[in-house]
Amino acid sequence: xxxxxxxxxxxxxxxxxxxxxxxxxxxxxxxxxxxxxxxxxxxxxxxxxxxxxxxxxxxxxxxxxxxxxxxxxxxxxxxxxxxxxxxxxxxxxxxxxxxxxxxxxxxxxxx
Amino acid sequence: xxxxxxxxxxxxxxxxxxxxxxxxxxxxxxxxxxxxxxxxxxxxxxxxxxxxxxxxxxxxxxxxxxxxxxxxxxxxxxxxxxxxxxxxxxxxxxxxxxxxxxxxxxxxxxxxx
Numbered sequence: 725x726x727x728x729x730x731x732x733x734x735x736x737x738x739x740x741x742x743x744x745x746x747x748x749x750x751x752x753x754x755x756x757x758x759x760x761x762x763x764x765x766x767x768x769x770x771x772x773x774x775x776x777x778x779x780x781x782x783x784x785x786x787x788x789x790x791x792x793x794x795x796x797x798x799x800x801x802x803x804x805x806x807x808x809x810x811x812x813x814x815x816x817x818x819x820x821x822x823x824x825x826x827x828x829x830x831x832x833x834x835x
Numbered sequence: 836x837x838x839x840x841x842x843x844x845x846x847x848x849x850x851x852x853x854x855x856x857x858x859x860x861x862x863x864x865x866x867x868x869x870x871x872x873x874x875x876x877x878x879x880x881x882x883x884x885x886x887x888x889x890x891x892x893x894x895x896x897x898x899x900x901x902x903x904x905x906x907x908x909x910x911x912x913x914x915x916x917x918x919x920x921x922x923x924x925x926x927x928x929x930x931x932x933x934x935x936x937x938x939x940x941x942x943x944x945x946x947x948x
Binding site for chain 1 (some may be wrong): 839868870876877878879883890891893923928934936937938939943
């Protein structure tokens with residue numbers, strides 16, 4: 725089974741600054757999908773951004789962007805202009821058929 | 836996403852009872868995933884189903900746990916003879932085709948007393 729590793733259990737960032745969350749994965753597949761989900765204190769899982777492995781261009785969604793390095797099996801999330809509402813757990817996910825998650829990174833945005 | 840319905844939101848069971856957790860994905864979504872989350876931990880994969888078929892149940896304990904996604908009706912995660920260690924939040928996610936993201940329900944928090 726594929727594995728997803730998030731090596732940063734906790735991160736913090738000052739409001740309006742930029743932070744990068746790391747994610748690596750292990751797979752022998754060539755076609756797959758990668759996602760970042762956010763889980764605020766409400767515990768609702770919210771999709772932040774997605775990336776198809778066959779696309780070389782890095783996905784962006786407003787203040788959120790990814791650095792997808794397929795050869796290195798790396799998929800980091802960059803949050804620009806951090807806002808207090810970005811405080812949450814962030815989970816990286818890999819999907820081919822089933823979908824596996826990393827252990828998560830707790831991000832705190834400080835005023 | 837409010838479109839994926841899980842019920843009940845909270846479920847309390849005594850040790851030895853059965854727990855039934857329901858998940859109704861969005862209309863037209865025929866793929867469902869179930870996850871278990873302990874406090875301060877990530878989502879642990881349990882089972883992946885497509886209508887009437889179990890595709891991958893490698894994350895589900897072989898005893899006491901079962902899952903189904905019938906042709907009609909919601910997906911059901913059933914836990915028989917619950918124990919205190921089953922207390923957790925259980926999330927389901929549903930999706931349509933391969934090139935679509937999965938949408939999560941709000942979870943069911945199971946407490947075994």
